[in-house]
Amino acid sequence: MKVAKLMNPPEPEDPSSRPQSTAEDKQDEKRSMWLLIARYSQIGFMLPAATLIGWFLGSLLDKWLHTTWIYIAGLVLGMITGFVELIRMLLSEADAETKAGSK
Secondary structure, three states: OHHHHHHOOOOOOOHHHOOOOOHHHHHHHHHHHHHHHHHHHHHHHHHHHHHHHHHHHHHHHHHHHOOOOHHHHHHHHHHHHHHHHHHHHHHHHHHHHHHHHHO
């Protein structure tokens, strides 16, 4: 039996038997590309937005309390909040990639 298998080489694969990419697969690729763009653009907007919100809230408190230094505290808190959210998002991305890779 083993000799017969060695003498008869395997037949070449028929190209039509391979799975062809369908329009649905291409649509899924486009959708996943847009999802990646959305995720990474969120990173670019998150840090400046948190900083500006902290500055704005600090300025409002300055006007309300008639002080001149609270906007700096709001700016610092906004930056810290932005970095915390950035780290959270990056860690969740890494966790999702490791879960997807282990399947």
